[in-house]
Amino acid sequence: LTDPRKDILAPTMRKLEKRFQFSPEDQAAFLALPASVKRLDTGGYIVREADVARNCCVLLTGFAYRHKIVNGDARQIVSVQITGDFLDLQNSFLGVADHSVQMLTAGEIAVIPVRAVKNIAYSHPAIARAILLDTLIDGSIFREWIANVGRRGARSRIAHLLCEFAVRLQAAGESEARSYTLAMSQDQIADATGLTPVHVNRMIQSLRREGLISTDKRSLTIKDWQGLVTTGDFSPSYLHPEMFEREPQ
């Protein structure tokens, strides 16, 4: 399953470069990280809660999600990762995983030994800073999710989630403006929003009935962006889109 290739990390480098200018030396060091590619099926585990971290993974293709088990039976999805995202920086640096990471779709990941990531961060300040920024934006999204689950009604929560995906996928160049393939089942949307699958189903029907979205199998089309933004109380600033423009220094 493990297949070492060349320039595996080139797409990730390009993504980081949207935020930062790297010196040729930084770039070379990053691309020289010892990475191997691993292909995973839907539902494949990348990290299990309580694992001791040996590797640090980057998502190359497909989608993944991070989740925690609550009370032994309930599940809470705490984030969804898209192509190019780091999957487990926290686990790598903190040593022991406080949550699981699992594939939402089939896809490929790059696997890098933790030690190599720590070393490059220690010796290349620009890369350390890129990692920090990535982690901070992650944190910003977490905060918005706390607010989403804590203070919005069911319809609004779902609308918010759909808006977030639309913006993130488009920023990553993974989708058209108002239409994308929703990789999640209603069950998974329920676990991301803190609702039950039955209620999610009813709320999605209601969003459809009011002409905000339409669905066809797993593809979702936003028919009334402004309406969805309003019902979802969505404002993209927490995604820090300004960070996708390169900053001097």
Place this chain on the structure above:
Amino acid sequence: LTDPRKDILAPTMRKLEKRFQFSPEDQAAFLALPASVKRLDTGGYIVREADVARNCCVLLTGFAYRHKIVNGDARQIVSVQITGDFLDLQNSFLGVADHSVQMLTAGEIAVIPVRAVKNIAYSHPAIARAILLDTLIDGSIFREWIANVGRRGARSRIAHLLCEFAVRLQAAGESEARSYTLAMSQDQIADATGLTPVHVNRMIQSLRREGLISTDKRSLTIKDWQGLVTTGDFSPSYLHPEMFEREPQ
């Protein structure tokens, strides 16, 4: 209100040293950061959402909380900070604040220009790594809060919050084992747990009735730790207590 002093940051340095060994040079650079002390009353703002960051603040005494406004009227508290915590690393590095930071009690903060923090992180890898670790632990707590608000019932949410405070305050040496001063009003607990104040009141009464806790004004005593842990489904691993022991490298 602004009063420059010497060795303002010494307590913060000591806190960071619990996680890391710093070289004398790192320590000197950190302590030499240009910081001034500012005293704030209860409710005083440290950062307002959408502010452009000029300073980076560390909490020296007292408690603070971070929150977002949802839908124009509701408020969601996304974290509570205790003595020694960085208050707005995210704002400093991301440039524009995605949430507000406000004092829970009266207290003092150290104010450091953003540029100085960025510079020291860039030139001192050990400090950059300490900042990254702090940010990652923050993120871990956010994830647990998403799970708390998303998948636990009202009693359980509140019990979980009370357990978290107990552990964090004790780790910071701010409280006795099973008793501490709860700086939050029931209104604020409601905003942290995504409930209404009325319901929080009833649930706290129920925790008291079952002999799990007792309260006297703002002081809280945990009378049955194991019971509170069980109803709160609490497990401290997400606080990464292992990080409070110094790690080599």
Place this chain on the structure above:
DNA sequence: CGAACTTTTGACAAGCATCAACACGTGTGG
């Protein structure tokens, strides 16, 4: 073409919100 998953439907129950009022303590100004 059947097994396993996902979406949908309905009836019903429960948890939490809402509204409104009252009690209590603390600080402030007359």
Place this chain on the structure above:
DNA sequence: CCACACGTGTTGATGCTTGTCAAAAGTTCG
């Protein structure tokens, strides 16, 4: 020193939002 306002905690009655349980219909894939 009392009167009063203000923040906080408490109580009760009522109803909406969301959960629960159970089953059917549609979809995907070997």
